[in-house]
Structure formats: C-alpha cells, structure tokens
Amino acid sequence: QIAGIARPDLLDPPHHPSDHPKLAGVPNIFHAIREQGSILLQHPYESFVTTVERFVKEASRDPHVQAIKMTLYRTSAGTKIVQYLIDAALNGKQVAVVVELKARFDESANIKWAHRMESAGIHVTYGVVGLKTHSKVVYVVRQDYNGLRRYAHIGTGNYHAGTARLYTDLGILTSDKKIGEELTELFNYLTTGLVPKRNYQNLLIAPNKLKPKLLEKIEREISKHTTKSPGLIQFKMNALEDMDITKALYRAAQAGVKIDLIIRDTCRLRPGIAGLSENVRVISIVGRFLEHSRIFYFQNGGEEEYFIGSADCMKRNLESRVEVVTPVQKPELQAALRQILTVQLSNQRSVWEMQADGRYIQLQPKDKQLGAQETLIKLANHRFAEAKTSNSHKKIKKKSEANRNTD
Template identity: 80%
Template sequence: MNLVTDNTSDQSHPSDKTPLIDLNAPEWYLNRELTWLEFNKRVLHEAEDPRTPLLERVKFIAIVSSNLDEFFMKRIGGLKQQVGAGLSELSVDGRTPQQQIIECYEVVRELETKKQGLYNQILNDLLKEGITIEEYKNLSEDDQQAMRKFYITNIFPLVTPQAIDPAHPFPFISNLSLNLLAGVYAVELEDMTLVRIKVPVGIKIPRFIQVNADRHLFVALGDLIANNLDLLFPGMKIAFCELFRVTRNAVTEKDEEQADDLLQMIESELRERKFAPVVRLEIAATMGTLQSGMLAAELGLNEKQDVFVVDGRMGLSDLFQIAGIPRPDLQDPPHHPCDHAKLINATNIFHAIREQGTILLHHPYESFVTTVERFVKEASRDPNVQAIKMTLYRTSAGTKIVQYLMDAALNGKQVTVVIELKARFDEQANIRWAHRMEQVGIHVTYGVVGLKTHSKVIYVVRQDYNGLRRYAHIGTGNYHAGTARLYTDLGILTCDKNIGEELTELFNFLTTGLVVKRNYQHLLPAPKVLKSSLLAKIEREIKKHSDKKPGLIQFKMNALEDVDITAALYRASQAGVKIDLIVRDTCRLRPNISGMSETVQVLSVVGRFLEHSRIFYFQNGGDEEYFIGSADCMKRNLESRVEVVAPVNKPELQAQLRQILNVQLSNQRSVWEMQSDGTYVQRQPTDNESEPGVQIRLIELTNKRLKEAQPGKKQKKLKPFNPHA
C-alpha cells in the first residue's frame, strides 16, 4: 500500500498527523459499470423474494431486462466506441475499455442465467394462479385453430419475409426487434434459402396474445408466427426457425459547437442512431452454430464475445404486459398519492406559498397533479402572473404542464421554456414538444452549447399586492406525470426572495449562454458552483469535526461516480467524520476499510418505487445544512450539465427531510448494505418481522401528516403491511 499525502488534501486539520493513503490508487475506486450491474442484482432479488407479490415479481424481471437493454445501448455502446477508436486509457479503477467490457459481460451472463431461472420458477407459480404463457404446440386443437384464425386476420398481413441470398442482401435489423431466422426449401435441403421475419410487436400488437377472453392463457407472438409458416411459404418445407434479437449503440452524439442548427443536428443524430452499429446479438439456445456464426458475421460482431445465448424466453422486458394483468390479489396494494397538507384547503396556491414561504413536496407520496401541475395551471390562468419560465428535460403525453404553458402564452403571458433536446431516448418527443410550443408563441430555447440542461425549475413572476414577486418550483425529478407516480422525488414551492433573484440570473444564463460574473450565495448550480461548494463543505466538516462535536455528512442520491467527491469523502472519513451514503446504484466508494473509510456506510434502497430524490446534509458544527436538487455526484452532472441544488432552511421542512433520511438509514426491510468489496447484503428484520419497507413507512407518515392537518375529516384506513403477502 502506497502511503503518501494526497495533493488535494487540506494540511491544517488534525488528521494530518497520521499519514494519508494515496487517494489516487485505483484499488480504492469501484468500477462505474460493474456497480451499476450490482444494482440490477438487487432489483432482480425483488423477483426472487417471496414477500414480493407474484405479478410484482414479474414486473421486476421486466425492469431488469429493460435496464440491461439500455446498459448495452448506452454503456457498452460507449465502451465499444472507445475500443474502436484505439483508446486504452485506464479508468480511475484501473481498467481499460476492453477490460470493462469483458468483466461486464461476465456479470451480465450471470444475471441472465439467474433471470431465466426465476422466470421459469415464476411461470410455475403463475400457472397455479390461472395465468399461463403456453407454447403453441401445447395448446389444445381448438385453441390452435382459434389462434391461427386470429393470426390470419390480425397479424399475417403485417408480416414480411425477407430472403437472404445473393439477390437479396442481408436486411436491416432494427434495434431491440424480435426476429425469426428460418431455413426454407422446396425439395432438396441443399437448396435451402435463409429468411428473416420480423415479429411485428408494437403499440397495437402485444408480445403475448391472449388465447381466450375468459382465461389468462397467452401465447407468444413469435411462437404463433413460427408455427404458421405454411401461410408465408405454401408448399415449402421448414428446416428450422429460431428467434434472434439485436441491440444497437445509442451513443451517436455530435459536437454541438460545430453545429449551425442544434435542432437539425439532433434530428440527424436520431437518424444515425437507427442505423448505429450492433453491440449485442441474442440468439435462441437451439440455433445452429452455422446460423449464429452467419448472423454475427453479417452484424459485425465477435461471435465468442458479443453473442448471448438465451436458454428460454427472449426479450423479457415485454413481461410488463403480464405484470399488468388485473389481479389485485397478486399485486401491491394500489397507491393513491394524497393531497399536500399545506395546499389541500388553499383556494389560491400563490397565497399558500406566500403564507408558508416554502413548502416541501414528496412524490409519489404527495400528488404531483395537485401540487406541481396545479402550480403551473394556476399560473397560466392567474391575471396577476406576468411571466413563466421553465426547464424541461423529460415529460410525457399524460403530463398537462405543457398544455398549461401553451394556455399561458395564449392568455398573453410571457412564457419561456428551456428544453433539452439531448435527453437520451426522449429527443424525438422533445422536438415535437418544442414545435408545438413555438406555434403558440412560447419562446423556446435549447440551453447552453456544450451543457445539458438537467435542472428541474419552474419560475413564475407575479404582480402581488406589494409589487412583483418571484415564485418557483425546484425539484429532483422530471416534469413527467407517469414517473411522478413511480419515482420518489422531492421538490420545493417557494417565494424566497434570494432564491428568486438567483433564478433570474440562472435563466438569463440559460437563454443567452453568456458567462458573465454571477454571484450565487444560496443556490448551488452546476457546472460553475455545485462541485466546488460540495468539496468546500466536506472540507469544512473535516475542520469542524472534534470529539465533542463529531462531524456528520449524509448524502442521498442515485449515483456517486465523481472521483474528486469520492476522494474528499475518503479524507473526511480518515479525519473521523461519520458519513452515511444512501446511493441507489453506482457507487465508487468502498466503505468499512481500516484507516480509509471506517466511518462510512453505503446503503441502497430497493422497493416498489424507484428511488430518485437527492438530499445533501452537512452537520456543520451544529448549524445544520440541507439541500435538495437535480444533481447526482457524477462527473457529467457536476461538470457538463446545468443542475440546480437548493437549500432547505425552514426548520419544519428540515425535520421532514430528517425523517426521510432516518427512515431509510434505520429500516431493516428494504435496505441493502455495501461491503468493502463492493458487494451488497440485504438487511434482515430481527425483532420485528412485520416491519414495513422504507416506502410503505413513508406512505404511512405522509398520510398521517395529512390527517393531522384535517383533524375533523375521516381518513381512509391504511391496509396493514403483510410481509408474507
């Protein structure tokens, strides 16, 4: 072990009396990609845990499958680009891009094997509940005839076979599509022709076709097509028919600074992504080696490395369809977000915010519709509102905010929207939103060249009785009605004068890109302020730490990837500062290493909702500081994105954040603890076997808060948590 003083450490605090470990050594940093895959192991465990309702277990298999698809498109795609460019620079954890790919593939194959085993087990459990995904050949004769008739009427006209021979070049295979590779011949097997058939799964055609309206009996669409090939090839013989699936690279970003028109550049990127190189080929285990080798060669893949053999069902992300079967007895109890205790009786949201100063929101426990959407709705109609400004990263058709913004413009208000065109996988949707908003007179801008606008801010200027007043929403999550019911996020509604003034500066920067001297004393925006502020606050905690007043740092976030923040936390731990990290997925820091990180614990929460909120807490010698915002501790967030992190100073709201942190830190049901080698161990209830998970407990606390705000109103009785449901 190389014991040298880290050059970036502060030499004035007492911990300098002991030698500091070399914080540049790669062994102290876990790999970003491998720790993200470790997170998916925890998610997959929910599909294994008998305490999880059966259809929710199906859902978690679908989630992991979808996550792995995205992992190949984004992370493996990026690593392959580095390899292709001849880059061999080591990551901070000491791995080349090729080494990372090899190690990731090993973990992915382990995950896939576990996932297929769980799927087979769950199929048996579903069968006992009257839900079946059956092989076509095992259907009764009547059911086969019914399915054939359905296929002829509803599917067959959409199916287009494509020959692969000297007269017909290898066809384009679209990303994540299911495909059949068939061998067809008339008389002699030697005269066989290879044919590709795309399985037309889409919005109106589900992956699993219900055989009978009276039963939950399904057959896979690919299986249905494969067993009716005589309709496509009458009089021909079928030598074989096997499924395959490809995944394409989604990393096709161009240089913004070289683009004359950003909108045109993004549209060009989307076209290129469609034809981007393939990074993964999945084949059925029964496919012959000649066929798999041909596919790999045509797609430009390494057959030994990039071909994944699927011994079971392919494309399990489609299981969301099965998870949605209306069987409440096999699903989590329905969750209905409640109204906010401070807003439920308010006739005017601006008066309520002015009375409170700042209101803390917690989704999905509190309704997104009756808080954030209401804020924009009332702003669009209030005759005293003069202007609305907003950042938009992701949204959905089910979110009414965009319509309210258009209403505001039509009502004569000044409306400005900073829309991020490069929100991965939402580019096309954001282009459509931009066009719609511009058509009604909204001033649409695309942020600052070279920086993604990832902040979540709505800013309203209103003519109050005593002059112009700024109102704002600052959040941790996207303005997306769908994810607002599935992700845990925090936000504030505020009319704080200092925050309002600094948001004015922020939007001036976003709409002009001009880097003038901006003096932020309250907000912590990235990329100019946030990282240096966090590092300074960590160093301050080190300096203020003493036996009488021990230091304490607590971060809750999605990822800890930034090397400088990780090194600073290591230094704080060496100085004796207690550090609690609640990190959903990627985490570079290794806890519980003697002389290095003995005072650090790293926890991860997995439950029915996706943990997505960010909280930054510093004890600061007793003068406590709480912040919430859009940024994770990732290099990209801190250095190449526009993020906004805001202080929460009101004692009542700090107490709510403290409650959230304490529930997560103390829970024994849904919390995982990282070990020093980067693996995780799930906590197990000891004294109280019926202890609810973190999110169930927060549902209870939110409903209790609403009940206390309405003492005379009868509340719905909460269904008791059953760990053996």
C-alpha cells in the same frame, strides 16, 4: 408477464398519492406559498398533479402572473404542463422554456414538444452549447399586492406525470427573495445567452459552483470534527461516481467524520475498509418505487445544512450539465428531510448494504417492520389526515364563534 400472474397476495396494494396538507382546500396556491413560506413536496407520496401541475396551471390563468420560465428535460403526453404553458402564452403571458434536446431516449419527443410550444408563441431555447440542461425549475413572476414577487418550484425529478407516480422525488415551492433573484440570473443565462456575474450565494449551480461548494463543505466538516462533536455527512442520490468527491469523502472518513450514503445505483466509494472508510455506511433502498431524490446534509458543527436538487455526484452532472441544488432552510422542512433520512437509514426490510468488497447484502428485519417506502406512504397519509382534522376543528370553532356573535 410476471405482473399479470393471478396472485394478488404477491402484489403491492394500490397507492393513491395524498394531497399536500398545506395546499388542500386552499383556493390560491400563490397566496399559500406567500403566507405559509416554502413548502416541501414529497412524490409519489404526495400528488404531483395537485402540487406541481397545479402550480403551472394557476400561473397560466392567474391575471396577476406576468411571466413563466422553466427547464424541461423530460415530460410525457399524460403531463398537462406543456398545455398549461401554451395556455399561458395564449393568455398573453411571457413564457420561456429551455428544452433539452439530448435527454436520453426522449430526443424525438422533446423536438415535438418544442415545435408545439414554438407554434403557440412560446420562446423556446435549447440551453447552453456544450452543456446538457438537467435542472428541474419552474419560475413565475407575479404582480402581488405589494409589488413584483418571484415564485418557484425547484425539484429533483422531471416534469413527468408518469414517473411522478413511480419515482420518489422531492421539490420545494418557494417565494424566497434571494432564491428568486438568483433564478432570474440563471434564466437570463439559459434563455438569452447573457453571461452576467452569476454570483450565486444561495443556489448551488453546476457546472460552475456546485462541485467546488460540495468539496468545500466536506473539508469544512473535517475541520469542525472533534471527538466531542463528531462530524456527520449524509448524501442520498442516484450515483456517486465523481473521483474528486469520492476522494474528499475518504479523507473525511479518515479524519473521523461519520458518513451515511443512500445510493440507488453506482457507488465508487467502498465502506468498511480498515484505515480508510470504517466510518462510512453505504446502502441502497429497493422497493415498489424507484428512488430518485437527492439530499445533501452537512452537520456543520451544529449549524445544520440541507440541500435538495437535480444533481448526482457524477462527473457528467457536476462538470457538463446545468444543475440546480437549493438550500432548505425552514426548520419544518429540514425536519421533514431528517425524517426521510432517518426512516431509510434505520430500515431493515428495504435495505441492501454494501460490504467492503463491493458486494451488497440484503438486511433482514427482526420483526414485522414496514419497508421504508411503505413507512413514508403511511406518514404522508397521516400528515394529510391530521391536517384535515385540524382544519375541520378550525371551521367548527369559527362557526361557533360566528353563532355567538349573532346571539
């Protein structure tokens, strides 16, 4: 094994995910989400265990939580989420899980997980006939002080503690009312077979809404493009294979819209072809982690839109799978996504860039620039250290004020 060669100078330094600065030291995760608003999670830079696993763990034990529903595409024996779901059922909560039995390489494992959960009284369903359930969603109904409130995690990666340390993924913890209402419709469909109107206005859900909405937003970017205010589309995903999306992006490029694509694997679109795709750049990030997150960005004439979710722009994802892509509307979270895109698009050390003939050329840094993933590790550590310092100052100030009040 190459990894076993005794050359520590060739190894990456050990990586330890940081805690999320919005959640560290907070006694109740639901209070944190409710009071601070939606929270963006960046794995593996931020811990999966102290964010996503914690979300399900607290839901299983919180006496105010009434129901937990989730989609399970791929997990592992080292992931505690299944046990937390079982704990929730034993604690008298309504628990429903949509298990995908055709998750490639994990078919037999998922059957075992399903049987184990069913034995504990969990309502297990196997999705919709003819569609693979690939979405990454946990949905919690909680009796808050002012009535029922829906909480959710929507992500780009599997609920798998192992890959959460090896893959780059994004997630959002939210109690947004509109998102919660639409997830209620989605789970009614997935767990009961009920076919309501499913009039999703916020979530982009495949196979019915996602592809038409992406095509619509690409055309909108073309219509709003001017020389004074040029259009901009940026996608980050595993693969771009869908023919209709590819053609739409070519049309946008011909209209003058700038297009940046960060594609880890297959990319059907060729950049730099005269008269067709001069405005397109396609890169792939190669580093210690496998790039797995999906980001969709549209400049939209200045009214910027950001989305994250489980879907790649592949025909199978857009037409034959249940996928969930959520808008990211909070300015603070949009700024975090912008930072990720900027770091990766401006990097020279970790980037392979596609040429017009389909070949990839590795870019060469002119200085000692860190790789894109190393930069994001550094930024995550800095966010946590900064929040820790800020919290310490607040505690000192609070203690000082308390002392003055007793003098």
